[in-house]
Amino acid sequence: MARNTQVAADHNAPPITQILARFVAEHPSRGWSDAVDHEAHRTFLNWLGCAVGAARHEAADAALAAVSMLQPAPQATVLGRGERVDMASAALVNGITSHTFDFDDTHLKTIIHPAGPVASALLALAEHQGASGRALIDALVIGIDVACRLGNTVYPEHYDRGWHITGTTGMLGAAAGCARLLGLDVQQTAMALGIAASQPVGLREQFGTMTKPFHPGAAARAGLMSALLARHGFTSSPKAIEAPRGFAQVVSTKCAWNEVTDELGERFEISFNSYKPFACGIVIHPSIDACVQLREQGVRAEDVERIELKVHSLVLELTGKKEPADGLQGKFSVYHGCAAGLVFGHAAEEEFSDAVVTRPDMVALRRKVVATVDDRIDEASADVTAVLRDGRRVHVFVEHAIGSLQRPMSDAALEAKFHGLSDAVLGAAKTSELIRACWQVGGAADLKALAALARP
Amino acid sequence: MARNTQVAADHNAPPITQILARFVAEHPSRGWSDAVDHEAHRTFLNWLGCAVGAARHEAADAALAAVSMLQPAPQATVLGRGERVDMASAALVNGITSHTFDFDDTHLKTIIHPAGPVASALLALAEHQGASGRALIDALVIGIDVACRLGNTVYPEHYDRGWHITGTTGMLGAAAGCARLLGLDVQQTAMALGIAASQPVGLREQFGTMTKPFHPGAAARAGLMSALLARHGFTSSPKAIEAPRGFAQVVSTKCAWNEVTDELGERFEISFNSYKPFACGIVIHPSIDACVQLREQGVRAEDVERIELKVHSLVLELTGKKEPADGLQGKFSVYHGCAAGLVFGHAAEEEFSDAVVTRPDMVALRRKVVATVDDRIDEASADVTAVLRDGRRVHVFVEHAIGSLQRPMSDAALEAKFHGLSDAVLGAAKTSELIRACWQVGGAADLKALAALARP
Numbered sequence: 088m089a090r091n092t093q094v095a096a097d098h099n100a101p102p103i104t105q106i107l108a109r110f111v112a113e114h115p116s117r118g119w120s121d122a123v124d125h126e127a128h129r130t131f132l133n134w135l136g137c138a139v140g141a142a143r144h145e146a147a148d149a150a151l152a153a154v155s156m157l158q159p160a161p162q163a164t165v166l167g168r169g170e171r172v173d174m175a176s177a178a179l180v181n182g183i184t185s186h187t188f189d190f191d192d193t194h195l196k197t198i199i200h201p202a203g204p205v206a207s208a209l210l211a212l213a214e215h216q217g218a219s220g221r222a223l224i225d226a227l228v229i230g231i232d233v234a235c236r237l238g239n240t241v242y243p244e245h246y247d248r249g250w251h252i253t254g255t256t257g258m259l260g261a262a263a264g265c266a267r268l269l270g271l272d273v274q275q276t277a278m279a280l281g282i283a284a285s286q287p288v289g290l291r292e293q294f295g296t297m298t299k300p301f302h303p304g305a306a307a308r309a310g311l312m313s314a315l316l317a318r319h320g321f322t323s324s325p326k327a328i329e330a331p332r333g334f335a336q337v338v339s340t341k342c343a344w345n346e347v348t349d350e351l352g353e354r355f356e357i358s359f360n361s362y363k364p365f366a367c368g369i370v371i372h373p374s375i376d377a378c379v380q381l382r383e384q385g386v387r388a389e390d391v392e393r394i395e396l397k398v399h400s401l402v403l404e405l406t407g408k409k410e411p412a413d414g415l416q417g418k419f420s421v422y423h424g425c426a427a428g429l430v431f432g433h434a435a436e437e438e439f440s441d442a443v444v445t446r447p448d449m450v451a452l453r454r455k456v457v458a459t460v461d462d463r464i465d466e467a468s469a470d471v472t473a474v475l476r477d478g479r480r481v482h483v484f485v486e487h488a489i490g491s492l493q494r495p496m497s498d499a500a501l502e503a504k505f506h507g508l509s510d511a512v513l514g515a516a517k518t519s520e521l522i523r524a525c526w527q528v529g530g531a532a533d534l535k536a537l538a539a540l541a542r543p
Numbered sequence: 544m545a546r547n548t549q550v551a552a553d554h555n556a557p558p559i560t561q562i563l564a565r566f567v568a569e570h571p572s573r574g575w576s577d578a579v580d581h582e583a584h585r586t587f588l589n590w591l592g593c594a595v596g597a598a599r600h601e602a603a604d605a606a607l608a609a610v611s612m613l614q615p616a617p618q619a620t621v622l623g624r625g626e627r628v629d630m631a632s633a634a635l636v637n638g639i640t641s642h643t644f645d646f647d648d649t650h651l652k653t654i655i656h657p658a659g660p661v662a663s664a665l666l667a668l669a670e671h672q673g674a675s676g677r678a679l680i681d682a683l684v685i686g687i688d689v690a691c692r693l694g695n696t697v698y699p700e701h702y703d704r705g706w707h708i709t710g711t712t713g714m715l716g717a718a719a720g721c722a723r724l725l726g727l728d729v730q731q732t733a734m735a736l737g738i739a740a741s742q743p744v745g746l747r748e749q750f751g752t753m754t755k756p757f758h759p760g761a762a763a764r765a766g767l768m769s770a771l772l773a774r775h776g777f778t779s780s781p782k783a784i785e786a787p788r789g790f791a792q793v794v795s796t797k798c799a800w801n802e803v804t805d806e807l808g809e810r811f812e813i814s815f816n817s818y819k820p821f822a823c824g825i826v827i828h829p830s831i832d833a834c835v836q837l838r839e840q841g842v843r844a845e846d847v848e849r850i851e852l853k854v855h856s857l858v859l860e861l862t863g864k865k866e867p868a869d870g871l872q873g874k875f876s877v878y879h880g881c882a883a884g885l886v887f888g889h890a891a892e893e894e895f896s897d898a899v900v901t902r903p904d905m906v907a908l909r910r911k912v913v914a915t916v917d918d919r920i921d922e923a924s925a926d927v928t929a930v931l932r933d934g935r936r937v938h939v940f941v942e943h944a945i946g947s948l949q950r951p952m953s954d955a956a957l958e959a960k961f962h963g964l965s966d967a968v969l970g971a972a973k974t975s976e977l978i979r980a981c982w983q984v985g986g987a988a989d990l991k992a993l994a995a996l997a998r999p
Contacts, residue, residue: 145776152775153768157629158616173613249788254741282754285710285746286761290780292789298738298779301772305742309761312609316757319608320601323754324746332705333748 100329108277111263116225123355127228132525133362134185134202140508141187142167146297150180163211164538167512174211178311182207182304188436190366197238203303204257205230208311209264213534220531230264235356239346241339251289254302258283261310281323282313284334364490365434367418371406372488373469374421378428380483386473388430397461397470417444422453435507556785559803564733567719572681579811583684588981589818590658596964597643598623602753606636619667620994623968630667634767638663638760644892646822653694659759660713661686664767665720669990676987686720691812695802697795707745710758714739717766737779738769740790820946821890823874827862828944829925830877834884836939842929844886853917853926873900878909891963
């Protein structure tokens, strides 16, 4: 791996900070299609379900214990829990829980998980400030656009170098969203973006530890505080993002400025957001999807002699663990993924628990999966054949897995996913009410009722 | 300017995170010479005076207004002000004020201002937790050692690329110091360092704005929170600093690991800390010093016909502003610096105020300064001759300016500097008491009395 390429400084970048500030401050409310607005609601709902679902994870306990040492004022809700904390701390903790299961949204062009930093900052701020749901959704679309456009600008060089791009663009998205929600003018918004630009959070080395989900949480917090500082007159460089010693050129040798300016205000990056049906790395999804389809075609685990799986080499490289010993290892086992799809018809966080991964019938079934590398098959596809005890063969080819941009999860599927995450925390009835509140959030007078539904 | 050099990833780095964690957790209290311990007191005193001095600056007002929106609990003192806020916010604000005048300490090998991030985090934590002054000073020596050794590891490539190294190593120094103060074990300390490693703060593009002093403040806050998180079981990569996708290799192509390991626990980087006698960039200091010496030799401004100044070309490149229009521009004018040295015998923040910089006698005197480039003269030196109306010539050559490692400021000079910063804020009598408390801090049972003295 070569870490860097020699690149001369670019002294002629367009005024990206000012361009974005004007967009953030002045783009009309709901100035996009109904499809974009609906996608924002889907993003919000999916994010909130993930945060509620991980509310009792030990990472949430540890983060809240640390935050409690500051004796925070009860300004905003910690999703899925009884505690209320100051809005900056709520942004931090909700950002952590929303990414803890790696089950949140993905902007596939950049592998950014945009809602974590942006929505976590916005809900905390909106709840405390009494902002409307419309203002929240406007700020969410705009904040995610800023984060993902800047991601497009520096990806992939920035990511390849070792930055966890979710937290290293997320603070700018969160600052943009919070500046919008606070009604800052263009100049103040530029300052907020500038202050945030100094605070990228995230190294890929942290993957596999609690500090990975800490990245979107800390980015949410940093963006929120940047907007509050700018509101009170704190100053930063008006070209903090694009200057030779500014954010983009310091963290990346690739700076494709047109990714910010092309169709700004016309194309919205939230349109390219996707949601995971399965609680594991995206590369296993086609195989799980295929096994779910086998199940739907009547294949039962006890009738299976062998499962023949053909996938791209990358799939086995990343998720080739044959005998996973616990839940976390199960997330890196395409064998376990196939077994879960066939047995349960889904693969949420529960199906990657220690208990399920070590169940004898699951162990037995995944040993029947015979995986073969075939690089003619795309990374996003899988070819699966169930060979049954009676000699029958049932074949499924998945070109694009469920959850991809080509086959997005339906609204109903997102609701089912939400129930799977939230029912154990909030109960099924309250979860249903919360889901309804999420779909209707764009019309809510304020966020208080929704936040109350997210507390057990 | 070329931003990066292609460098292959280093997969064989020593276990820097673990090595530092062991040092932080296990090095004996006061496990260094009396000289080192005294230097820690000088660093603490100088840092505190700078923070008190800038307490009424508009950057402090803006930061406090933003922090107040969180309704912080009154846990720790904002130096030089009446407000008390939660310890993380106090770390932030005191970090900002301590660097606002650019008058704080400098680790000359790396241009890191180490006390800002480290002491700001430590005093807030120690005050709230009831820690002893001894524990504070121990943690200060150790935290500064961590920040500056990591600075040595990546400097200058890291700085050349555009990072403001004070805030991009400071979060690690602050985390180390706070981990020590909290009594974390080796494992927890490694986690604290790891969490902090994901949060470098600072771009050089921000120089000249409030976000420059924000960098040490935000680094202080990040380091403190990292230690609190680790204390409660939050996890991070155990090789977050040195791994190929860890901190050092992501932010720098130069990673001289021996800078961490050489004489660790024997040589202390705080020994190489320096303090500015003059409230401006270090490159003007020799010229001001020379003019102060001319004044001490009896030269009076009204007798001066001409001042002949010979300096290295860099001095005029960075500070060649002939007709500064305000205080800030005055900091980039060696001409104004010479006039201030000759008229006042010192050049503190007051001598770089708008009022003084625009005074007619100052304008007239600095127009009499004739600067010549002579690259045989070192950057750290200045050759100055006063030509008087009566034809006499008085010559001073300064090889090393006052405040350099070769000619450090005396304790008495540090006290005078402190008075210059603090008297207007706290009054002279209280300032004297506070200075005494700083010299004696290593023996204090707790920090409450000292903190009380720092409130008006």
